[in-house]
Amino acid sequence: MSGIAGRTNYSDWNKKTNELLSSLEKEEEDEIQASKEALGHGKYAHSEAEAAEKLKAEKVSAVKKQLDKYKEREQGVVQVLSNLFDNDTSSKQTVRVTRQDVDAGKRVLTLSDSSGKSVTESSIIVTQDLTHLQSHMPANSNLAPKSYPNDAENDAPDYNPSQMNGGKGATIYGLIKLTLSNIKNCTVTIKPKVITGLLEISHCENIIVKIESTATIATIQADLSHDVTVQFHDAPSGKNQPHPITGKTSLFWGEDKDDRIFHAGVSKFRIQTYRDGFVDLDTEADYKQDGAKKVGNATAEEVQFVTSVVDGELITERVLRQGSQTGTTVNGAVGASGNSEHDNSGHGARAMTAREMKEVEKRKEQIRQAVDQRLGGIKIVDKEGNEVPKVNNVVAESKTDEEKKDTEDVEELYGSMSSSDIDATVQDCEAQKAKGNEAFMNGEYAQAVLLYTLALDRAAELPDTDDLGAGKKQLFPRHVVLSNRSASFLKLGHHDKALDDATEAERLEPSYVKGVFRKGLSLHAMGRYEEAITSLAAASKIEPKNKQIKQALQFAEVRMHQEMRKRMDR
Known part of the structure; x- marks a missing residue:
């Protein structure tokens, strides 16, 4: 989707989803009618075939009702608060955002279209009260919620949802994500827990964003903004594990490599970390001064930079290795976690700067030397x-x-990783995959895409992802996550991205029926019916008794014959 440099504008996804669902409903009705005409049901009423078709139509209707529920969930997840300041700018204004401002079931908060008088005279406080927003976490979830010092709900060392509420799951607290869009001339103070640790900033101007110690913002994506200052006030790292007794922060923001700020098209951008009230680290970035230039169809504003702590200093670097597969952002949302980018083949991998790529090559060379020494005698x-x-x-x-x-x-x-590192990475991949599955089941498809991408990015760090040659096995089943993300993209209407993921899933594991099936569905959604039939037939060969695959294959055949008739009638 366009309009936001280097990222997807998630606020537009609800509208897009509504349009797609309306289109899908019309398409389903057309397909049912076409099937009847193709089978002669319009001529021969009350036949056994017509009865079967009626049953099929009832099933389609049930699916449509389920899609309506998904639509309601998509519409209900985001709370947008606009025009927060009144017209009286003669005095200082302080706006507090609490649970009373958030409707039931809303867990993603967007503050938009608000302009104050100045950063010293106008302020928005996103209060810690929002930490107590509740979401259900299924018993089978591996989600590890963010926590801050003395967080009574979620920082217990034995936090296990499978053992809570009679084995039915647990309640998780906090916002899912926070977005600032078109905010100007004010200070925004962020205090609540943010489950994903993600903050998005876009089209903002002359603002200071203060991230307090009770907040859990570990990653930021900033786009198309000017004169923005981000301050971390004793804020915890995304990998922070509070002390089980004292609750004190063990790891502050910037002390882990995955604490990163991604930015594109941002001028006069300042990042500061504070410890005990004093500035600890301070740096400035500006996309033009940092060398962003127009390349081909990509504008200078689309060049992605990352700011992080390296050797005790805040530095800004250009992202050199980034993938083509999202082109959206999961570069803005997932990219904000440092994981939106992909390897040179266009598949999931961690965003890399020139410095990081040199470090990887250095480690590989050290390994080669160790091998030479071992084989020398x-x-x-x-x-x-x-x-x-x-x-x-x-x-x-x-x-x-x-x-x-x-x-x-x-x-x-x-291998560039020890066995313990590999085990830890695989566990992290499984955790992100479980979060993605949970989001998908809740109808939160954009969130599912984000989480599946995080899993793929971590999996790309495993030795098996560099080259899957003959006989080489995956340490983590990427084909399953790719297939799941393909399903999420299908729900969101990104059929081309769904096809890319399903195609890669099939390449990694040709016998995995869901990957092959979703490839067929993606091709069908793109109107490439003949290719869809080939993929769906392949899926049916893997699982001959799968009724869903057979039905999809039948629909594809009907649509292909319709297209053929249209061409013949011209």
Whole structure:
């Protein structure tokens, strides 16, 4: 979607979803009627086939009702508060946002279209009272809620939703996400817990954003703004784990590599960290001064930068490795967590700067040297006693079990992560995947896309994602998450992105029926019926008894014949 440099404008998604659902309803009615005409039901009434078609229509109607529920959820999740200041600018104004300003069920807060007198005379306080907004967390969720010092609800070390409420799940507290859009001439103080740790800033001017110690803002995406200052006042890191007894913050913002601020098209941008009331770190960024230039169809405002703490200092760097797969943002939302970008093949990977890419290459070189030292005194021979040549420090051909073990040891040394690091990364991937599944089940498809992308970005750090050659297995099932994200994109109407994800899921695991099926659905939604039939037929071959696949295949065949008739009639 357009209008926001380097990110998706999530506030437009409700409108887009409504339009897509209306279109889907009309399309479903057309498909039902087309199926009847194609099967001759208009001519032969009261037949057994017509009875079957009527049953099918009733099922479609039930699906439509379910979609209506999804639509209500999409419409109901975001609370937008606008025009917060009154017309009297003769005196200082302070606006407090509390739970009383948020309707029931609203968990994503957007403050928009509000202009005060100045940063010293006008202020908006997003109060800690919003921390007590409640959401249900299913028992099977791996979600680890953000917490701040002395957070009585969620910082218990044994926090386990599966053991709460009789095994039915738990209640999680706080906002899901906070967005500032078109806010001018004021100071915004943020105090509540934000479950995702995400703040978005767009089209803002002359504002100071104060993130207090009780807030849990770990990542920020700022776009198309001018004269913005962000201050972290003893704010915790996204990886903070409060002390179980004292509740004190163990890790402050910037002390973890994933505490990052992404920005595109932002001029006169200042970032500060405060400790005990005093400025600790301070830096300024400006997209023009930092070298953003128009390249091809991309404007200078679309160049993505990241500001983070490196070796005890705040530095701003240009993001060099970023993916084409979202183009939206999950670069703004997910990108804000440092995970919106993708590897050179266009698939999920962590956003990388030139410095970070050099560090990765340095680690790989150290591993190569370690392998050279290990193999220096090793002579591997075949059964005939002939030495087996080595290619790129790896045995070219192994024939005995012992030789195969040596080869596996060498390949293990090539991994850039220890086994404990791999286990921790896989667990993080599983946690993000579980969050995405939860959001999808709640009809929060935009949030599901964000969380699935986080899982894919973390999975891209695993050794198996660099090159999935013959016989090489995934340490984390990326094809499942890609398929799930494809389903989310389908719900949101991003059919091209759904197709990209489903295609990659099929490449990683051709026998995974959901990936193949969603590829067919994406092609069908794009009007590419002949290709859709091929994919749906492949899915049906994997699961011949799947009625949903058979029905989708039938619809695709009907639509293809309709298109053929239209072409013949011209």
